Amino acid sequence: MIEKLEKLYLKLLEISKNPQKPYSSEEELWALVEEEINIITSEFLSYKQELESSTILIESQLEEISRLYEEISTLFEISKIVASNIETKQILMPVLITLKKAINFSCGIISINFDGKFSETIGECPNNIEEVLKDNLDENADIVFKETCKKLNNRSIIYKSISTASNKRMGYILVVGKESGTIFTAGDKKIIESAAQQIASSIEREIALREEIEREKLNQQIEIARSIQFNFFPKAFPQDENFDSFGESIPAIHVGGDYFDVFLKNNSLYGIVADVSGKGLPASLIMSSLRSAFKSLIESTNGDLLKTVTSLNNMLSYDVGDDKFVTAVFVKLNRDGALEVINAGHDPLYIVKDKITKINSTSIPIGMFEFMEFEMQRTQLSENTLIFAYTDGIPEARNINNEEYDFERLERLLSKIHILPAKDIVDSVEKDVFRFSQGALQHDDMTILAIKYLG
Missing domain, CATH: 3.30.450.40 (GAF domain)
Structure with a gap:
């Protein structure tokens, strides 16, 4: 019997990992066996309790994970719905x-x-x-x-x-x-x-x-307006044995308020460079009115420049409102070199040959008041003389240091290039201005008209 009891005791010690204790009798051995059984039972119950607690915790975590998965799945489904509509x-x-x-x-x-x-x-x-x-x-x-x-x-x-x-x-x-x-x-x-x-x-x-669609519609409309506006500018420039001419206009934004034209009428060459106050679409609308009115008035006045400008002023002062006006320089050049100029509030017109002569403004801008009297200035040109008109976007062009191109720089350039053909003169001025203002945004419309009287 004691042998079986000893085997049981040793088996219990294997489970509990406890050291063997001495005994001298069967009763003491029974006591040791009972002690090991109690130890093992206590440890088992403790382990069972820990296991149950862990199971509850795992179930809770699984429930939390399941709930989070449900939330994420729901939000993902909503995101797909939003993205697809x-x-x-x-x-x-x-x-x-x-x-x-x-x-x-x-x-x-x-x-x-x-x-x-x-x-x-x-x-x-x-x-x-x-x-x-x-x-x-x-x-x-x-x-x-x-x-x-x-x-x-x-x-x-x-x-x-x-x-x-x-x-x-x-x-x-x-x-x-x-x-x-x-x-x-x-x-x-x-x-x-x-x-x-x-x-x-x-x-x-x-x-x-919707805002992007409206912007795109507006851009399309502006592009159409820009295309129409460029169609207003001359496609061909008078060039014959007496005259050589060329001009170009570059708006600061999509459409501008600058206008120029040059054409032959009644065997004389007419030129205009104008700058409508303001920029953008409102200025371009006034510019379009100016163009159509100027050409029709030249026709109705039989080429009389003073009558044309006077009538044009009366028409614009009625149409454009109190807060708008147009600075402009008007030119009529006959084949014998006789030049008539009306400068209405515009920058100086340059006459360039051996020296530079300025024809300054002697009248207020057109469109400000009705029934204004304009002063005609006359001069006689010799062969190979340059008439150079422009808008203030040229001398007022700025560089990244906010410095202006200014009139002196323009005059120095004109004194060097006046012998060139009209197109080359326009191209040279444009390149010089853009070279000067490189890196800075164009802040105003730029328009140039060069007319060479060849004799």
Whole structure:
């Protein structure tokens, strides 16, 4: 018997890993066996308790992971819905259906006030829902999370406003009561908040898309206006045994308020360079009126420059308004070299041969007042003389140090290049100005007209 007991004792020691204790009798051996059994039983119970605690913890973590997975899956599904639709109103019902699968509410509403008011509802919603909202929700509240709402049979609610990044309120999401009868959780609240943010992003994206479409439409219209405006400028320039001419206009923005023209009429050459106050489309519209009026008046006055300018002033002063005017220099050059000039508030006209002569402004800009008298200035040109007209975008061109190109630089250049053909003169001035202002934005329209009297 004692041998079996000794084997049992040794077996128990193998399990408990305890050292063997001495004994002198069978009774003492039984006591040692009972002691080991108690130790092993105690350790087993302790291990069992730890195992049960670990199981509960693992189950809790699995539940948390499952809940997070459900949240992520829901938000991913909503993201796909938002990404696949351009119009926000088209995503409201799909988002509601996705939310119901995740949260299992009994009533859900998404309402937005964007490009009209749109609402979508799913589930069994009470008829007095608007009244409930007014009674239970602060209109300035961003989110409301209530465990019980008396007017909704003590069901829990989540209300979340839909607001853009600029904090402009565009609508709301409301969910009422779980079908299981339980209250909404913090996880449900997080899903609703994320859904509201996604809908707000959809609204912002749609607004940005519409603005981009409008910009594109405007750019197309401006491009059309630019094309029309360039068609106003001469395509061919008078060049014969007496005259050589060339001109070019470069707007600071898509369309400009500068205008130039040069043409032959009644065996004389007429030229104009004008600068409408302001820039862009308003200035270009006035410029187009100036062009059509100038040519028709030359025709009706039989080429009389003074009568043409006087009539043009009266027409523009009536049409353009008090805050607009046009500085302009008008030229009539006969084949015998007789030159007539009217400078109406414009920069000096240069006459260049052996020296530079300026024909300064002696009149106010046209379009300011009706029935103004304009002064005609006359001079006689010799062969190979340059007439150079321009707008203030040339001398006022700036470089990156905010320094102006200025008149002195222009005059020095003209004294060197006046012997060149008209086109080469225009090209040389443009290149010199752009070389000077390299790196700086063009701040004003630039227009040049060069006329060479060949004799």
